[in-house]
Amino acid sequence: MRKQQPFKATIKQHMKEHSSIYLFVFVLFLMGVIFGAIIVNSMNLSQKEDLYYYLSRFFGQVSEGKVASSMDMFKQSFFHNMKYLGLMWVLGISIIGLPVILVMLFVKGMVVGFTVGFLVNQLGMKGFLLSFVTVLPQNILLIPAFIIMCTIAISFSLKIIRQLFVKKATVAEGPFSLFIRYVTILVVISCITIVASGFEAYASPLLMKGVIEIVSK
Numbered sequence: 001m002r003k004q005q006p007f008k009a010t011i012k013q014h015m016k017e018h019s020s021i022y023l024f025v026f027v028l029f030l031m032g033v034i035f036g037a038i039i040v041n042s043m044n045l046s047q048k049e050d051l052y053y054y055l056s057r058f059f060g061q062v063s064e065g066k067v068a069s070s071m072d073m074f075k076q077s078f079f080h081n082m083k084y085l086g087l088m089w090v091l092g093i094s095i096i097g098l099p100v101i102l103v104m105l106f107v108k109g110m111v112v113g114f115t116v117g118f119l120v121n122q123l124g125m126k127g128f129l130l131s132f133v134t135v136l137p138q139n140i141l142l143i144p145a146f147i148i149m150c151t152i153a154i155s156f157s158l159k160i161i162r163q164l165f166v167k168k169a170t171v172a173e174g175p176f177s178l179f180i181r182y183v184t185i186l187v188v189i190s191c192i193t194i195v196a197s198g199f200e201a202y203a204s205p206l207l208m209k210g211v212i213e214i215v216s217k
Contacts, residue, residue: 018151018155021151021154021155022147022151025102025150025154026147028102028105028106029105029106029108029109029146029147030109032105032106032107032108032109032110032113033109033110033112034113035106035109035110035113036109036110036111036112036113036115037113037114037116037117039110039114039117040114040117040118040121041117041121048118048121048122051118052122055118055122070201070202070205071201073200073201073205074197074198074200074201074202077138077196077197077200077201078193078194078197081142081145081193081197084104084108084146085145085146085149085186085189088104088105088146088149088150088153089153089182089186091153092153092156092157092182093157093160093182094157095157095160097157098153098154098157101150101153102154104150108146112135112139115131115135116131116135119131129211130208130211133204133207133208133210133211134207134208137199137203137204137207138196138197138199138200138204139196141193141195141196141199142193142196144192145189145192145193145196148185149185149186149189152182152185156178156182159178160175160178163175
């Protein structure tokens with residue numbers, strides 16, 4: 001019976017085996033962030049004013065405490081992120097969904113880049129502080145979750161393709177074993193998403209309210 005590897009050694013081996021995919025996925029996400037920031041600069045004055053108007057109204061509601069309950073925000077955040085991550089997971093099984101997975105990650109990066117870029121563009125240092133407490137905290141967990149899910153989905157698809165079409169390939173794991181590991185990754189990602197959504201729902205509004213009160217003085 002083969003001795004199981006320690007958790008640390010397993011992670012190290014995983015990173016070594018998938019380092020090229022992780023690098024590609026990270027660069028793709030970074031390109032999305034940069035593209036999102038570029039879109040902000042390409043917007044005309046009217047579009048910026050319209051967005052800033054709605055943003056100002058939202059900040060006013062936050063400062064007055066007129067926002068959805070923390071539980072509602074938690075549910076909305078969790079289900080929104082899990083629908084996105086779950087779709088990536090399903091597309092990894094479908095094999096033909098590989099290009100869509102990459103597009104989804106790029107769009108995720110674009111949204112982050114646009115949000116931060118717009119806040120900084122309109123509010124300067126105040127916008128940077130707001131993005132620091134509203135965008136950064138949960139994304140410290142969510143961005144790695146998206147990158148990991150994208151990488152695992154791509155890797156799973158490639159392994160299935162190898163098993164189905166490359167008959168002479170030597171595959172260390174059978175389809176069932178691969179699928180069990182794939183499901184396990186989804187469970188781990190779900191746990192990370194729960195923590196990130198909890199922070200976004202319960203901590204971010206308080207931090208945002210504090211920063212809005214500071215910058216409005």
